[in-house]
Amino acid sequence: AQTVTQSQPEMSVQEAETVTLSCTYDTSENNYYLFWYKQPPSRQMILVIRQEAYKQQNATENRFSVNFQKAAKSFSLKISDSQLGDTAMYFCAFANWGKLQFGAGTQVVVTP
């Protein structure tokens, strides 16, 4: 069974600064997909970024980028130039054949 671990329950960052969220996972699979989802106070689950395990190049999406270390089974998310609207719970998720396994989440608070 796969497990996803997010070791930071909460992180605070000032506007315009950078914050990095950590995520590690455990799997015996070789082909899989990793995602970061954002859940603002509205509780809507919003996809932030995704990474395919067979791709070595780290995914980027505007101010969001990942550092994918397959051997270390690590998948961190970097938020650059943080904005107040980035305040949310962030979930790391692992997918193999469609079934998403989520981490416990990291609450990010962006302060003025």
Add this chain to the structure above:
Amino acid sequence: DAGVIQSPRHEVTEMGQEVTLRCKPISGHDYLFWYRQTMMRGLELLIYFNNNVPIDDSGMPEDRFSAKMPNASFSTLKIQPSEPRDSAVYFCASSRSGSGLETQYFGPGTRLLVL
């Protein structure tokens, strides 16, 4: 395009009552997923369908829970009888395939409170 639609958005009921949650996936998506989110257990997959057929229901907590997908555009999750511990946010999500490559798009969720 409309996203995943869930109804109702909020539901308050009394213990022992039947609760039915509804979901309309994105048109053209072949996979539909039901998730539950609680403080204690986080986000957990309850069941998922492919082309209206249940594929994996190993996450369904117990016999009080049942899910159906009578057609490609509609699914229900039913709890009968409901209990206070069923209080949670229930999400429906859909994707074009189940390979993991395709992103799952989530609905806004139904917040259920069982008194």
